[in-house]
C-alpha cells in the first residue's frame with residue numbers, strides 16, 4: 001500500500017512516473033508462452049521483472065483477465081500477488097454501482113481475504129454519484145481513481161456537456177473533491193486531452209492524475225508535463241501496448257524494458273525541468 005508521500009518518494013527515487021499497463025491479450029503475447037500452464041501470468045511476470053526499476057505503478061486491466069473466466073481471474077490474482085510492493089498497484093476495473101454493490105466490488109479488489117486480491121487503487125466510474133464511490137473510500141488507505149476526462153473519442157458525448165457551471169468533467173472533479181482529499185482520490189485525464197490540463201489543475205491542484213493515452217493512442221508526454229505537472233509531480237502516466245508489445249518474439253521482455261527506459265528517460269528530463277528532482 002503506497003501513501004501519497006511514499007508515492008512521491010518513489011517518483012523521486014526512480015526518476016519516473018511511469019505506470020506499465022498490463023493489458024495482457026492472449027492474442028498478442030508471444031506464441032511460445034502458450035506452452036506454459038498460465039501464459040498470462042508468465043507474460044506479466046517477465047514484463048514486471050524487466051521493468052520494475054523503471055516504473056512506479058502497474059495497472060492490470062480487469063477486462064483482459066475476466067474475458068477468460070476462472071483461469072483469467074487466477075492469472076489476475078497471481079499477478080496482484082507478484083506486483084512489487086514499492087510500486088502502486090492499480091486495478092483498472094472502472095466499477096461503480098449502488099452502494100451495496102460497489103461495496104462488493106471494493107471487497108473483490110481490496111480485501112485479500114475475499115478474493116485473493118489486495119490492490120492499492122481502483123478506477124471508478126462516477127456516473128452514479130456519491131453512494132457509488134463512497135464504499136471504495138471506506139477501505140482505509142486505498143486510492144480511488146475517478147474517471148474525469150477520458151482519452152476516448154466518446155469523451156465528448158457526456159464529459160464536455162455544459163452544465164451551466166462548466167463542462168460536466170469539471171463538475172465531477174468539484175463534487176468528488178468533497179468526498180475525500182488528494183491523499184485518497186486521483187482523477188483519470190487522458191493524455192490526448194493535454195490542452196485541458198491547465199483547466200483541470202484549477203480544480204485539482206494537488207491530486208495525482210492517472211494519465212493514459214501516450215504511446216498507442218498518440219498523446220504527448222511533453223504536453224501532459226507542460227500543462228499538468230506540479231511541484232510534487234502529480235502525474236502517473238500509463239503506457240500499455242507500446243511497452244508490453246514492443247516485440248512478440250523471445251526478446252519481448254528486453255524490448256519492453258528498452259521502451260520503458262525510453263519513456264523513463266523522457267520523464268526524468270521533465271522532472272528535472274520542473275524542479276521536482
Ligand SMILES: O=C(O)c1cc(=O)[nH]c(=O)n1[C@@H]1O[C@H](COP(=O)(O)O)[C@@H](O)[C@H]1O
Nearest residue numbers: 061123150151152190212216217239240241
Ligand atoms: O482508466 C484508464 O486507465 C483509461 C482511461 C482512459 O481515459 N483511457 C484509457 O485508455 N484508459 C486505459 O488505459 C490503457 C491504455 O492502453 P494503451 O493505449 O495501450 O497505452 C487501457 O487499459 C485503457 O483501458
